[in-house]
Amino acid sequence: MAVGGSSRPLLVIDTGGTIGSQRTAGGRFGHGGCSASASFVEVAAHRLRLQVELAPWTDARGEARLRIDSCAIDPDAWIDLGALIQRRYEQFGGIVVLHGTDTLAYTATALALSLPTLPVPVVLTGSQRPASERSSDAAGNVLLAMRAAAGRIVDLSGEIAVAFGGKLLRGSRATKASSVSAAAFVTPSLPAIEAGRVATRSSALARWRASLPVRDRVPAAAFVANVWECGVWPGIDGGRLREALRAAAPAGVVFRLFGVGAAPPSARLPSLADELLSEGVPSIAVSQALDGRIDFGVYDSTADLAASALVPGANLTAEAALVKMMWALGRGGDAAETRELLARNIAGELDERPARDAR
Numbered sequence: 001m002a003v004g005g006s007s008r009p010l011l012v013i014d015t016g017g018t019i020g021s022q023r024t025a026g027g028r029f030g031h032g033g034c035s036a037s038a039s040f041v042e043v044a045a046h047r048l049r050l051q052v053e054l055a056p057w058t059d060a061r062g063e064a065r066l067r068i069d070s071c072a073i074d075p076d077a078w079i080d081l082g083a084l085i086q087r088r089y090e091q092f093g094g095i096v097v098l099h100g101t102d103t104l105a106y107t108a109t110a111l112a113l114s115l116p117t118l119p120v121p122v123v124l125t126g127s128q129r130p131a132s133e134r135s136s137d138a139a140g141n142v143l144l145a146m147r148a149a150a151g152r153i154v155d156l157s158g159e160i161a162v163a164f165g166g167k168l169l170r171g172s173r174a175t176k177a178s179s180v181s182a183a184a185f186v187t188p189s190l191p192a193i194e195a196g197r198v199a200t201r202s203s204a205l206a207r208w209r210a211s212l213p214v215r216d217r218v219p220a221a222a223f224v225a226n227v228w229e230c231g232v233w234p235g236i237d238g239g240r241l242r243e244a245l246r247a248a249a250p251a252g253v254v255f256r257l258f259g260v261g262a263a264p265p266s267a268r269l270p271s272l273a274d275e276l277l278s279e280g281v282p283s284i285a286v287s288q289a290l291d292g293r294i295d296f297g298v299y300d301s302t303a304d305l306a307a308s309a310l311v312p313g314a315n316l317t318a319e320a321a322l323v324k325m326m327w328a329l330g331r332g333g334d335a336a337e338t339r340e341l342l343a344r345n346i347a348g349e350l351d352e353r354p355a356r357d358a359r
Helices: 038-048 075-091 104-114 138-149 198-210 238-248 269-278 300-306 318-330 335-343
Strands: 010-014 052-056 094-098 122-125 160-164 167-170 227-231 252-257 283-287
Touching: 010 038, 010 075, 010 138, 038 052, 038 138, 075 094, 075 104, 094 138, 104 122, 104 160, 104 318, 122 138, 138 160, 227 238, 227 318, 238 269, 252 269, 252 318, 269 283, 269 300, 283 318, 318 335
Parallel strands: 010 052, 010 094, 094 122, 122 160, 227 252, 252 283
Antiparallel strands: 160 167
16 A cells, blocks of 8 residues: 655554454454454555555565464564564664564564664554454554654654554563553553653653663574473472473573562572573573562572572563573573673663662
């Protein structure tokens, strides 16, 4: 579709998800036939007077991929999507990715880690209700994403962003907070840019810019999917946890801890992290709290963890920590190199300063 206008064209990539699904004969929603979101892309293009190319999702060889439910997204899909963006971005002023909400934050983090700093924005969006339904939030989210990708709100060049529910959020800081609300995503550790609040845009964007390293070159993307995520809970049996991890033989482990990084003594986590590292398996801790930050220096009860091999994940979201572990392992370095990457701000996904300094 082509609509007159002076702005550079946008590329819209449709990967599937709820936004493009339609009701099937059985009454459920699926991805057979044409994408229901295409009409909203066309309407937004006319409204914004933009030239838009709605492109098929392709693999690294340029062959078409089927649109899918986002629960089926995997590391191969991240690599294919990143390769497509790298092949095409120079022809466009911005890129919009239509994506299911369940794994959108994972994909946004994967793109942020695996792509260099691009001179154009990449904006992911989706919807809580299918575009084919009257109650859908698809139209507003598509319009917002296209405005953002075209630079009509703020300059998001170099960012991998999420456009949803009237707000722009950094992709590598986003987490899905609701499966029913139109405001599905939040970024607790970084202010959102609210499209309708002009007065706050500049200050929010300044915070974004201050935490985004510039990456001119990145190695070819690779993700190691053999990663485990383990929570802790009152009464957890550390012996059984060890047995489960030995049987699974993961390449890396993400532990979700209480608050600022506490774990029940029964988990015996310090010695477990040390044992894992001795076997070449790095581990990282993130908070179970939605707005949380790991800091082993706050309480006496976490002193053993501070002295252990467990990497404090600062304010990484659970989604970002899992993807970052996959990505860091994919770099092919030893455990020490992987741990260094996990602790460092690579693509704006965490703040490295201690939590006590931020209070």
